[in-house]
Amino acid sequence: MNKHLGKQTIRFDNPPVILASSSIVGPREGEGPLATYFDTIIEDELYGESTWEKAESKLIEKALEKVIEKANKTIDDVKYIISGDLLNQLTASTFGIRNFKVPFIGVYGACSTMAESLSVAAIIVEGGFADYVIASTSSHFCCAEKQFRSPLELGGQRPLTSTWTVTGSGAIFLAESGEGPKITYITTGKIVDFNIKDAMNMGAVMAPAAADTIINHFIDTERDENYYDLIVTGDLGKVGKELLLDILKQYNYDITSKYMDCGIEIFEADKQDTHSGGSGCGCGAVTLAGYILSEMGKGKWKKVLFVATGAMLSQVSLQQGESIPGIAHAVAIEN
Amino acid sequence: MDKAKQIKQNYKEMVEKASPSSNMGVNCAWAFFVGGTICVIGQIITEVLKTYGYAKDDAAMMTTVILIFIGALLTGLNIYDNIGKYAGAGSIVPITGFSNSVVAPAMEYKKEGYILGMGARMFTVAGPVIVYGVISSVVVGIIYYFFK
Structure with a gap:
């Protein structure tokens, strides 16, 4: 237990x-x-x-x-x-x-x-x-x-x-066994709703959920930002990034130097006209599976906290006037 | 936790601060330029039709039909959405935009069949415009009838 x-x-x-x-x-x-x-x-x-x-x-x-x-x-x-x-x-x-x-x-x-x-x-x-x-x-x-x-x-x-x-x-x-990075901890997120109703601003919907999961991960594991080489969120984009870092600072965690967002990494926003960044399940998935794990293999990072973020958007509930709930799950991957 | 409540209360302001807003000046200029161009094209079509001997009302009606056709064609050629990206309301408000709002869902839902796909969902975007357009014209008609 x-x-x-x-x-x-x-x-x-x-x-x-x-x-x-x-x-x-x-x-x-x-x-x-x-x-x-x-x-x-x-x-x-x-x-x-x-x-x-x-x-x-x-x-x-x-x-x-x-x-x-x-x-x-x-x-x-x-x-x-x-x-x-x-x-x-x-x-x-x-x-x-x-x-x-x-x-x-x-x-x-x-x-x-x-x-x-x-x-x-x-x-x-x-x-x-x-x-x-x-x-x-x-x-x-x-x-x-x-x-x-x-x-x-x-x-x-x-x-x-x-x-x-x-x-x-x-x-x-x-x-069960073999060569490769290991999953050491998981922190399962809960629904976090900060009353955002703008479906065109998903970063704002998800940032509080990401913050909540990261904080609870730190508390539960008695770790902090210094333990990890990289803390990476799924698809907060530029807007969500700023909000996440801001919220965490209010809780006295400054992850800025360790932080990366898959949505910001995957596109060159100015050239590719992607505005705040990439999003979607695939965003965190291909960045983790392609970029992060391969760089972990080369030794660039050893301890990574992967925090995928989701906005539980439903057209029906949104049109009925409900806000958009957010969620974030964290997986600690270590070499 | 008090801190969580406090952040939640201030969150709207934090979001507004973090969210970049669109450049309204540039957007207005684009909308004005593109919307104006569409109107100029319409006017040219009308004038050309008139030189071919069409009456003013007939020429206006045919211009509408031609502009709707051009809007539909450019939508089908994957061009209209790229114009809309820059022009915004400049390409939504003219009748070509209405055409785009019917053809775009028609293209998208064609794969779900001609009846329940294309036929049923063609007016998902334009439907409200038609409904409230008709209702307002009825209201205006009644007012006109009594206060003529």
């Missing part, structure tokens, strides 16, 4: 190992500063399919195939796939893995899904319920625009606080 620390954290006594990770991204991400870190860059957003949704399913399928290949395993070795995405009924995940015939646990945490699926996968592996588990997620700009905002060809202006949904999928192969 003593694996559970404080309010929200779990400590893994036999930390699950990240055997391999894979990332696949869309053309715009492939023109961004992290391009060289991704396994595959697709040439057009439709990816040879007839609909955006099919294209996103194919992204997940390919990311999974790749991660199994990189881990030197076969699909029969995989005991569970934990996956989720932004689409209704997790369309991308369910259709993407339909041919794999592997037990599937679907998760939804909006853009926090990568940390959520990784947390569930780590619990399963460390609990001894399975030796090999894959955690994955995806997002697609065109699908997300269609479902949450407006048709793609509708002419209008995006406010500077808005973010750009990343087209991409990341997958992580977890194992």
